[in-house]
Amino acid sequence: MDLTERISDLMPQVKEELTELVAMQSVADPRRYPPEECHRAAEWVRQKFDRQGFADARLEETTDGSHAVVGTRRCSNPQAPTVLLYAHYDVQPPLDDTAWDTPPFQLTEKNGRWYGRGTADCKGNILVHLTALRALGGELPVHLKLVVEGSEEQGTGGLEAFVQDNADLLRADAILVCDTGNADVGRPAATVSLRGMVNVVVTVEALTSELHSGMFGGAAPDALAALVAMLATLRDAKGNTTIHGLDNNQTWAGERYPPEQFRTDAGMLDTESVLGDGTVSDMLWARPALTILGIDCPPVVGSAAAIAPRARARLNLRIPPGLEAPQAQKALIDHLRAAAPWGVAVEIEVEASGSPFRARADGPAYQALAAAMQQAYGRPMVMLGQGGSIPLCNVLADTYPDAEIILMGVEEPRALIHAPNESVDPAEIAAMSAVEAQFLQNYASIHP
Known part of the structure; x- marks a missing residue:
């Protein structure tokens, strides 16, 4: 047998x-x-x-x-x-x-x-x-x-x-x-x-307390708006991860991941586009990828007409072979600090990293x-x-x-x-x- x-x-x-x-x-x-x-x-x-x-x-x-x-x-x-x-x-x-x-x-x-x-x-x-x-x-x-x-x-x-x-x-x-x-x-x-990874929590502080948006909105810095502006710099219009100092042009030399199979495997909607200007394989296995894992901010239900004094987000950066975790960690932190608008205070905690x-x-x-x-x-x-x-x-x-x-x-x-x-x-x-x-x-x- x-x-x-x-x-x-x-x-x-x-x-x-x-x-x-x-x-x-x-x-x-x-x-x-x-x-x-x-x-x-x-x-x-x-x-x-x-x-x-x-x-x-x-x-x-x-x-x-x-x-x-x-x-x-x-x-x-x-x-x-x-x-x-x-x-x-x-x-x-x-x-x-x-x-x-x-x-x-x-x-x-x-x-x-x-x-x-x-x-x-x-x-x-x-x-x-x-x-x-x-x-x-x-x-x-x-x-x-x-x-x-x-x-x-x-x-x-x-x-x-x-x-x-x-x-x-x-x-x-x-x-x-x-x-x-x-x-x-x-x-x-x-x-x-x-891929390796770097997880960070970025905290933005703009005010000592909430302020009435009618009385102070427009001139007072908004921590949540500042955080959103910072996060928006991490991807371009096509969805490519755009962190200063990280190579975003590497290609995958192995087996290709057919886009239609990926769409099915990922459960994508018919109206959605696969992200990035590389192949699916490039985007998954050869290039850095930034994901926003969570945001702490006022919830929609119960929110007041107030300017948020503080907001934070948890970020996950996946890094391909050829890029070391300390290098990627420094690039992400430097990018976030440089992208912070209006002089808001920024604190970044590294949760974990792996090569x-x-x-x-x-x-x-x-x-x-x-x-x-x-x-x-x-x-x-x-x-x-x-x-x-x-x-x-x-x-x-x-x-x-x-x-x-x-x-x-x-x-x-x-x-x-x-x-x-x-x-x-x-x-x-x-x-x-x-x-x-x-x-x-x-x-x-x-x-x-």
Whole structure:
């Protein structure tokens, strides 16, 4: 029986186990969700991998209080390469429960897809690891290490610190970061580029208190108007991000993102235009992108005829490879200060920053992956970027400079990760399980 047939026979077990795992409300936010749910998920993962030969599988507490499942499994060939398998069991909160068509923590099959929080990001990828190992059975061709963390979605850095403090524990020749996905269902891809980010909160103060707009409006500075004027300078009429000092003309050399597919994936209205004067791929993966995440100002309901003395906004700047986070942070802060009108007071707080990441995609692990994807999907692997940030990748690259880092997984655009109605196509779990199993075989045979 070949790998595809074995995996097909395993799919009922995949659905049963993913149902169990999705039912655990493993949101790593103890203020809103019971921490016991994360511990349940961690222990579930530990037990499953223990049964797949990771006899030392255990929970390791990280600096943010979360638990990572770590373990090792060795093959019979002492000269075989080592592969680290990564995923995370924590999930995003469901956000607005009323926006879900199905219960967020109950796996529900509809129109051939499996719905529920974490079905794709990232519990579906945990099942890929398990299914690949089950399909291989006792024929393990490489040494394996495992880390499945519990705070990736919160970004609190527990695993990043753990890697740096325990470098030898997770050292490997190739690292499979299974937390991304394909270009579309049935279109295999490796993600080779991640944008970094800078988050800031900008506060504008213009007056010591509110003033009657009839008595003082027109001469007194308006903090909200000043903030709006500042924010308006961050994009031009076409939607390009226009921060002084940041290159806005880079192009993407990998797989193109068709505009019509992007319009569908993004849920755009027929009357709306795709932003920017580059291709969709350029705008998403090669150029900086500024998003206004939130504004504090008087709400419409209950607002008075008064001039706002104070207003603030939370901004997110995504930065492509080739641009370092400190440089982007300085450019954004300098731009905001220079754009402030009327001598208003401006305070800027940096909430977080992270560097972009670009993988080296010309080594034996990528050759093995490309062959595995061709075998599993019957079509060539493409190279994608991703707009999101995974700070762990930079830590892994710095800690293990000789390792090949591969980002892949089941999270294609229709999965709607982080949004209501997240789902996974079970065909992607099956195909990516075959990819992983075949990759391990291929890598063992071509690794120098």
